Amino acid sequence: MRTRRRGAVALIAATTLALAACSSDAEEPDAGADGDAEDMDVADFPEGSTMAELAEAGSITIGTKFDQPLFGLVGPDGVPVGFDVEIGRLIAERLGIDDDGIEWVETVSANRETFIENGTVDIVVATYTINDDRKELISFAGPYYEAGQSILTLASNEDIQGPDDLDGKNVCTVSGSTPEQNLVENFPEVEVTPFGAYSDCLEPLKNGQVDAISTDNVILAGFAADDPELEVRGEPFTEEPYGIGLAKDDDEFRDWINDVLEEIYEDGSWTEAWESTAGTVLPTPEPPAVDRY
Ligand code: GLU
16 A cells, blocks of 8 residues: 555654665665565665655555366465465565565455555465556556466366357356457457356356356466366467566566566566465476567
8 A cells, every 4th residue: 555655654754764875785685585575665666666665664565266176265364375476575575575574465356457456465476467558547567477378267168178169158267357358359259257256157067057257378277176077178378477466667676577577487476376376287488588569
């Protein structure tokens, strides 16, 4: 909550500036992969930058999914786990913010831009495809992963093996997602049933209300890994580069997050984050090149 934080930041900034004046050289960010918050302070970041503001506050609000195994799945303690969560934690770490300073907020597909625009969250890491429509409203760092739209059916239903088999079928997806948009725009014969979150599609699939679920392959792989009655069908048929959403035109913050991504590619933290989460089910890819558009 940027606005809530500003008053406190101004106060602390004065103190920190005084302290910084006493200290020697500002420390370089230590790109360790040990999961501890980096030893950062406001002196490491340009004055007035979002990074300085967040580092000062010692807290960051991160929007992620709460219902997607492998990427963002909330546990009984309210803390989500998954690859997106690890990416969020690595960014927070490099601001000197440890786990206690991260507030996780559930974002669903349809509210991500709004939550960034109205300051409910500082960043969104939530299987969030970078595209031009969304870039009109917010900015993206990344990509940090590349997924693709695919299809999930009951394992017992072998009639659907790819998008061409969806004609006349009822397909569940999520409002405000790119797979929904793709189905509506490019597959006019498909009957699209949009829900609020992908986990809402599981029961209708099981009880035969819908024939398939369609979204990113890695989200579907997470559901299938938990349930032998489900199967992912065919090859991905779109490109879904995942980005980190942040306030539009905060170029300094976007550049800095892109730098962090390149650091974590380099120092092994990205691979470690993948292997401990999505990599338990999916092969480990090469990290994609960051797009500094
Ligand atoms: N990556 C797609 C999107 O951002 C689908 C997954 C999702 O809805 O989170 O819309």
